[in-house]
Amino acid sequence: xxxxxxxxxxxxxxxxxxxxxxxxxxxxxxxxxxxxxxxxxxxxxxxxxxxxxxxxxxxxxxxxxxxxxxxxxxxxxxxxxxxxxxxxxxxxxxxxxxxxxxxxxxxxxxxxxxxxxxxxxxxxxxxxxxxxxxxxxxxxxxxxxxxxxxxxxxxxxxxxxxxxxxxxxxxxxxxxxxxxxxxxxxxxxxxxxxxxxxxxxxxxxxxxxxxxxxxxxxxxxxxxxxxxxxxxxxxxxxxxxxxxxxxxxxxxxxxxxxx
Amino acid sequence: xxxxxxxxxxxxxxxxxxxxxxxxxxxxxxxxxxxxxxxxxxxxxxxxxxxxxxxxxxxxxxxxxxxxxxxxxxxxxxxxxxxxxxxxxxxxxxxxxxxxxxxxxxxxxxxxxxxxxxxxxxxxxxxxxxxxxxxxxxxxxxxxxxxxxxxxxxxxxxxxxxxxxxxxxxxxxxxxxxxxxxxxxxxxxxxxxxxxxxxxxxxxxxxxxxxxxxxxxxxxxxxxxxxxxxxxxxxxxxxxxxxxx
Amino acid sequence: xxxxxxxxxxxxxxxxxxxxxxxxxxxxxxxxxxxxxxxxxxxxxxxxxxxxxxxxxxxxxxxxxxxxxxxxxxxxxxxxxxxxxxxxxxxxxxxxxxxxxxxxxxxxxxxxxxxxxxxxxxxxxxxxxxxxxxxxxxxxxxxxxxxxxxxxxxxxxxxxxxxxxxxxxxxxxxxxxxxxxxxxxxxxxxxxxxxxxxxxxxxxxxxxxxxxxxxxxxxxxxxxxxxxxxxxxxxxxxxxxxxxxxxxxxxxxxxxxxxxxxxxxxxxxxxxxxxxx
Numbered sequence: 001x002x003x004x005x006x007x008x009x010x011x012x013x014x015x016x017x018x019x020x021x022x023x024x025x026x027x028x029x030x031x032x033x034x035x036x037x038x039x040x041x042x043x044x045x046x047x048x049x050x051x052x053x054x055x056x057x058x059x060x061x062x063x064x065x066x067x068x069x070x071x072x073x074x075x076x077x078x079x080x081x082x083x084x085x086x087x088x089x090x091x092x093x094x095x096x097x098x099x100x101x102x103x104x105x106x107x108x109x110x111x112x113x114x115x116x117x118x119x120x121x122x123x124x125x126x127x128x129x130x131x132x133x134x135x136x137x138x139x140x141x142x143x144x145x146x147x148x149x150x151x152x153x154x155x156x157x158x159x160x161x162x163x164x165x166x167x168x169x170x171x172x173x174x175x176x177x178x179x180x181x182x183x184x185x186x187x188x189x190x191x192x193x194x195x196x197x198x199x200x201x202x203x204x205x206x207x208x209x210x211x212x213x214x215x216x217x218x219x220x221x222x223x224x225x226x227x228x229x230x231x232x233x234x235x236x237x238x239x240x241x242x243x244x245x246x247x248x249x250x251x252x253x254x255x256x257x258x259x
Numbered sequence: 260x261x262x263x264x265x266x267x268x269x270x271x272x273x274x275x276x277x278x279x280x281x282x283x284x285x286x287x288x289x290x291x292x293x294x295x296x297x298x299x300x301x302x303x304x305x306x307x308x309x310x311x312x313x314x315x316x317x318x319x320x321x322x323x324x325x326x327x328x329x330x331x332x333x334x335x336x337x338x339x340x341x342x343x344x345x346x347x348x349x350x351x352x353x354x355x356x357x358x359x360x361x362x363x364x365x366x367x368x369x370x371x372x373x374x375x376x377x378x379x380x381x382x383x384x385x386x387x388x389x390x391x392x393x394x395x396x397x398x399x400x401x402x403x404x405x406x407x408x409x410x411x412x413x414x415x416x417x418x419x420x421x422x423x424x425x426x427x428x429x430x431x432x433x434x435x436x437x438x439x440x441x442x443x444x445x446x447x448x449x450x451x452x453x454x455x456x457x458x459x460x461x462x463x464x465x466x467x468x469x470x471x472x473x474x475x476x477x478x479x480x481x482x483x484x485x486x487x488x489x490x491x492x493x494x495x496x497x498x499x500x501x502x503x504x
Numbered sequence: 505x506x507x508x509x510x511x512x513x514x515x516x517x518x519x520x521x522x523x524x525x526x527x528x529x530x531x532x533x534x535x536x537x538x539x540x541x542x543x544x545x546x547x548x549x550x551x552x553x554x555x556x557x558x559x560x561x562x563x564x565x566x567x568x569x570x571x572x573x574x575x576x577x578x579x580x581x582x583x584x585x586x587x588x589x590x591x592x593x594x595x596x597x598x599x600x601x602x603x604x605x606x607x608x609x610x611x612x613x614x615x616x617x618x619x620x621x622x623x624x625x626x627x628x629x630x631x632x633x634x635x636x637x638x639x640x641x642x643x644x645x646x647x648x649x650x651x652x653x654x655x656x657x658x659x660x661x662x663x664x665x666x667x668x669x670x671x672x673x674x675x676x677x678x679x680x681x682x683x684x685x686x687x688x689x690x691x692x693x694x695x696x697x698x699x700x701x702x703x704x705x706x707x708x709x710x711x712x713x714x715x716x717x718x719x720x721x722x723x724x725x726x727x728x729x730x731x732x733x734x735x736x737x738x739x740x741x742x743x744x745x746x747x748x749x750x751x752x753x754x755x756x757x758x759x760x761x762x763x764x765x766x767x768x769x770x771x772x773x774x775x776x777x778x779x780x781x
Contacts, residue, residue: 042428043428043430043431044398044399044400044427044428044431045398154296154297155296181425182296182425183296184294184295184296184455184456185455185456185457185458185496185499186295186455186495186496187295187296211428211429212428212429213429214458251430252429252430254430254433255428255429255430255432255433256429308677310673329676329677330676330677330679330680331679332677333677333678333679334679337677338677340670340673340674342670345669345670345671346670346671346674347671347674348671348672348675348688348689349671350688350689350692351688359675359678359680359688360678361678362678362679362680362684363678363679363680363681406674409674409678412678413677413678413679
């Protein structure tokens, strides 16, 4: 590779407090270049979500980071002061979580929540309003959503509102942590479609986390396979059919054929 | 044996959720209930077991009116909840959970129930050490197995599974599907599976029912459903299933 | 802000446990440990200050304040516990039954609860005590009768919530009867939050009982109850303020202990640790 990586995760190890012998995440490293889409697949409970939380540095107390660096554009996120960290979340790294319902404030309208971003991107309210309208248009959201509260929206719509926020913030690196869990297949397709539009527009790198290899294969050319907190396989999506892959990978491919 | 639903309509909180639903479940068949989220699939299933009250003449078993009073119908029809962790008591071990389902059956003793529960859990693939564990120490797939064992312990004629796969990863889904096949051979119950994902459903189901906004818009054998879809929504769902096949 | 966060830390919980533990020890062994007979009068040495014989001085009848405080602990805490138990005894069945049965029973029981709730609590207990005659027993009954409605409402809400859980519905689907349902599935869900609330309420109950004794309609002299001691000390406040301060401080300590304990347990049970944003 000629270009230096945009984001680099180095030897991330996460343990439960007071239990150093069995790490939850064991020496995980990977890197992404600008605009690269990397899929992270694995069975449930293998540590996919913990990895995404660790990158955002929002691990919950029993879990602690033992070692590791997360370097975004030359800065190690973990060692930054809190103020800087907050700035990086949003415009540096943007994360779309499993349950969009809890990611939006229940007592504010979508418009209010979108306008809050204007303070972050430091632009005049009119520019922001235009940007919001543009973002909603791209995400195929009707403008009437702006005046509604999160509970009026369906799961897919909430997920797309988050994507619209990403479109506004233009993050360098997007983490999508099981963004389609709990959505029906048709909504899932819509959400993935809009996510691809968003990624193209912002030119962000993307780490796409899912247990469903069918979606991951659609979105990402490169794949990581995780099992018990370790990366057990790295491949491109064309190599997936090869039989000499790691056992976990084979298991997941098999499951796709039957399920 | 067949379970008939005739002109079932249901309103909850002022909104009419189900409109004139009619279909028949056959005991020897696997029926798939398909639809987008929020279309009324789960509500329909809950009405069938009596969690939601519906008009008396709506439900019939073999032509006889069947008025489900929730709590007394478990031996005829069992509903299995979507989220396997929520559906198991956090206070009871796996084996106690399955025992509980047999408590109201006549002629059982505590030891008999215990043995039967262990047998059932063994059949669904739980090791003896896992049987003593409580749900929070178990994975989603293991909980789903326990929930299945409990449902079967109640000896139902029909079993309704509400999105049994959506909370599980693909490998676990595959294992549960093959388990369901084995259990059906052993216990011979009619099966209705609710899902939004035809990709998993079409290999299992003999018949598919598609619901949209509280109406049945398609009710046909699986192969017809897939190859000669009549509605746009059917086409979309079918294209998903066939794309992977 | 600092103080608020202190209440929820393990330090707060530990302080609460230590405070309540000490009080319990004194409650059970206070009578034996007390340096003097709490009711022995010594009219020559009345209203004396601190001394080696009388570490906290003597009251207006020459009784040892320390001994009276120690032997009064059992009565003060005991009556608060009795009140709490009586409240639970009324509130738990009413809340459970109305939530379990639903329908008209629910409406009837909850309307009765509302009617009780409509009266100002302290006035209502005053009426009951007035009817029964002033004594510690009638104070307990009065407070319990005025207090149960809010708790019955809480039990009702908790039970309704517990009943709607998938696993409770699953057990009902298998034909489990209401009694087994309550014992096996409902109580384990509602008791932990209920105990937390009760330990917080204990503090208020203690205060109310002490106030009633202070007003002279709770524990009667010569019983050594903290509130009654406050009442007796009232006329001598200017001469010997320590006489008022000692039981007052003890009541405050006990209230603080219960609060810290309740808050600590609540914090322990509440495992939704917030994200570090």
